[in-house]
Amino acid sequence: MSKRVEVFIKTILPAHSHGAYTLVLHSPNSKTQLPVLIGAVEAQSIAMELENIQSSRPLTHDLFRNTMKHFSVGIREVVIERLEEGIFYSTIYFSRDGDSVGIDSRTSDAIAMAMKFKCPIFVTQSILDDAGYSDEDEEMDFELPGRMQEEEIIPQGKTDDTNHWDLYTLDELEALLDEAISIEDYGRAAKIRDEIKRRQ
16 A cells, blocks of 8 residues: 655646646645646635635535534545546545445545545655656746645635725625625635734
């Protein structure tokens, strides 16, 4: 069995495919990075978790997390175990009452759920050897949507610093927050979230 390496989210980049994103995982010890193509929904869920932004209504991964917690089911870890014909195969290891069971999952969903449960993400060494690349080899000539700073994504999208949040009611701010999240303007969403928290 191949050695497992714990990885962390480095950043989320716009992919060349329309509506897709590249999630970059990295191993700090080996300085190896692993790009994983994910969809917009999963990218939104992961980015919101990194930014600590909550929707006024539960999104898909929130619903799954809430249901699991209701039935006292947790997630111990997520493992990206195989790479076949360019597709990553992952397993979510669920736990309950001391028992553990692994269930096959899309890698994008597995990582999103790992973020929701704050559990570790592992990749087999063989995958890192086959599909990873070194920090020293990194040549990114495209604009990043965010950068990592103290393990948080700092969105670089358009933000409006001229907004005077005190002119809005809490209900209006909640509506603005949902709108910012729906268009993936996480920079603006973070500011609105901070204003809501300040008033509560």
